[in-house]
Amino acid sequence: MPFDVVEATQRVEEQIGQLSRLRSEERPGWTRQVFGEPYRESREWVAATMRDAGLEVHRDAAGNLVGRLAGTNSSAPALMTGSHTDTVEGGGRFDGVVGVLGAIEATRSIRESGTPLSRDLLVVDFLGEESNEYGLSCLGSRTMAGELTAADLNRRNAAGRSLGSAYEAFGLDPSALLDPARTAPGPLHGYVELHIEQGPTLEKEGTQIGVVTSICGIERFVAHFAGREDHAGTRPVADRHDAMVAAAQAVLTVRSEGCGAPGVATTTHVRNRSSSPNVVPSAVDVSGELRSIDRSWLTGAKRRLGEQVLSASRGYGVDVDFDWTSDNEIVQAHPRAYDLVAATAAELGYSWRPVPSGATHDAVHLASLAPMAMIFVPSRDGRSHCPEEWTDAPDIGRGVHVLAETLRALDTARL
Incomplete structure (x- = not known):
């Protein structure tokens, strides 16, 4: 049975509507954050949807929801596809969700075709891909790749609760998270992730499919400004030695640094540690990040930002210290896997172009386990991480079609 694009599109569109009802009613947009009750309910719904598509379903020790379609040779390294269904606060209905529901639909089409794959196909709804109150993204894929650490589990939110405690309250054993024997997926032949672009390029150019070349590296910082109370x-x-004025200047410096390609820079938080309205701010924290697919730009921007902020702060009589963390390194798509996606899109008659990803994805961590590729579909007006996030159903259907046929090609490909 050939892939029915119309039927697949309709089914995924209906499922996106059903899943979008599972959200925090008291929060803006479509909010379904990791460890929350709406997220727990949504994953029960996703598990049922996987089973309806003919998959065997289990939750692994890392908290990932895994559906398995058996191949004719289950001893061979498996194929994997998937994404995530958690959201940022006030997020949209498509980020991550398209990749999970699209993967389920692609797998359904393969099962119903009557021509099974030789390899097992694993469909994964990864735990907690989005940034959270513990400051660590891609929890499930990071753990699957053996990159979660004991220090990570001791990360604290604003209330002083540890990440390990949050896992435990969600029904997961924190000690198992650090045991590769319990969290590793076994040998993988390849990983392909379908995702909305979250940017404007495909829509602006009228291109139907984006084939991801690389995923940006992310450097995050917290700058601590120390002035004097008066x-x-x-x-x-x-x-005055006004820490807030120095911090405000730093915000403008960050913006200036991010205005030139090939990277972006963003200030995400400014916090005055004093709540008194009649005191000159003496302790202000500024959080932000740098993103690029160019390592030399990231290194240079990090150096320039530190030098410029320090110089300006001293002019206001304020000291500043930076704490830097690397969220993830720049990751390249596997050349052969990339070629398979591109060739598949072309064979199906869809227009396509290479695109970099300015967002991070679970694919970053899966790339350490298997050849990795990503498929992008257009985002209306390039909007994402907001209630206005939207991708047209026909675009989703084309993405699912490319995913299904790429998985077939990958099944027999030598990488």
Whole structure:
């Protein structure tokens, strides 16, 4: 039975509508954050949807939801596809969700075709891909790749609760998360992830499919500005050591640094550690990030930002210290897997182009386990991580079609 694009599109569109009802009613947009009750309910729904498509379903020790379609040679390294169904606060209905429901639909079409794969096909809804209150993204894929650490489990949210405690409350054993024997998926032949672009390129050019070349590296920082407390009504402005003014200048410096390709820079939080309205701010924290697919740009931007912020802060009589963390390194798509996606899109008659990803994905961590490729479909106006996030159903259907046929090609390909 050939792939029925119309039927697949209709089914995924209906399922996106069903899943979108499982959200935090009291929060803006479509909010379904990791470890929350709506997220727990949504994953029960996803498990049922996997079973309806003919998959054997289990939750692994890392908290990932895994559906398996057996191949004719289950001893061979398996294929894997999937994404995530958690959201940022006030997020949309498509980010990650298209990759999970699209993977389920692609797998259904393979099962119903009557021509099984030789390899097992694993469909994964990865636990907690989005950034969260513990400051660590891609929890499930990071753990599957053996990259979660004991220090990560001791990360604390604003209330002082540890990430390990959050796992435990969600019904997962924190000690198992650090045991590769319990979290590793076994040998993999390849990984392919379908995702919305989250940017404007495909829609602007009228291109139907994006084939991801690389995924950006992310460097995050917290800058701590230390000034001097004074009475806000009596200390003359010219005689102040105002940490907030230095922080404000830093926000503009971050924006300036991010205005030039090939990278972007964003300030995400500014926090005054004093709550008094009549005190000159003496302790202000500024959080932000740099993103690029160019390592030399990231290195240079990190250096330039530190030098410029320090120089400007000293002019205000304020000291500043930076804490830097690398969220993930730049990851290239596997050349042969990339070629398979591109060739498949072309053979199916869809227009395509190479695109880099400015967002991170579970694919970053799976790339350490198997040859990795990603398929992008257009985002309306390039909007994402907001309630206005939207991808047209026919675009999703084309992405699912490319995914299904890529998995077939990957099944027999030498990588």
